[in-house]
Amino acid sequence: MRLVLATHNAGKAPEIAALLDGNYEIVTAGELNLPEPAETESTFAGNAMLKARHAAALSGLVALADDSGLSVAALDGAPGIFSARWAGPQKDFAAAIAKVEQRLEDSRSEDRSAWFTSALAVAWPGDDGAPGPCVVVEGRVDGDLVFPPRGDRGFGYDPIFIPRGRDLTYGEMERADKEADSHRTRAFARLKAALID
Template sequence: MTLKLIKGMRLVAATHNPGKAREIEALLDGDYRIVTAGALNLPEPDETETTFVGNAMLKARHAAQLSGEVSLADDSGVSVAALDGAPGIFSARWAGPSKDFALAMKKVEDRLDEIGSSDRRAWFTSALAVAWPDGPCVVVEGVVHGELTFPPRGDRGFGYDPIFIPEGQALTYGELDPAVKEADSHRTRAFMKLKAALID
């Protein structure tokens, strides 16, 4: 079996986050028909793995098995050096059931204040997995380093973007033009690896 993504095919994006789905579509240059797990009413699986790679594979396989179609999953989050890598794989869970990322960003700030750390180093990780209904799964990972800033700045992007300044930039992901962010984000770096493995 040749593991390739054929342009024009439909891909299930294993997400209920419309912002993430739009980024995925843009990163694939509009060459694929993207339908989300949310649009297909697929339930979200429990993320029981301990790494971004493990959770991406779990979500992709779950969506592929339930939909019967090739599925792509992203597991991503922000890790803070002074918090021993937290929130990490729990980034979405820090936002609570209502996905309130203002709350999550405040929690990061409060934790740093509690331990009295001025270390603002952080990194975003994106693990991408593509799973076929009959079993095979390909996974890659991209990372961008930077530092945190408070209070949050900018209303672009989503998640923790307003507190993260990537290396080489003065603006947060929440302030940067989306085209600038997408030129070299953690997800873009992962997609470049994915394209090399499955498309080019």
């Protein structure tokens, strides 16, 4: 089955492909030159649904979308749904990480607790312009932030996030170790339960 992955983020594609166990032929929205929709929703789940429905409508394929991000307790949950936007149009996550660190210093809080959220949405193409069915689930992993960043694996905010109960940042972990219990892995388990089990 051919599946369009509703992302232009090159880092997400191999991680999601691995979680799908090679069971689908995956093409990304970027590879299809689909325009990115404006993420106008106020939640991860809302934005995932918006992106999946947009890609399904434009491609005519079943679409899978992920909306994920880092939320920091001392920053009232920021950057949250704006995690990618903090990296700017160039997707400069080193700058985004520096922004998180600066905001934490400005807050004068000692609290370094944070969490990653992944919302996954699967949308089917609709008929006659109406949206098709859509299923949305979420996964979350709690942890703590560390500065300076550690590790050059993963992507995004991975080098500053240590999941609870672990000693390494996501940026230091081998992909298999991260995927064993990441926010995206938890979301995929829920998605499988919703769609198959």
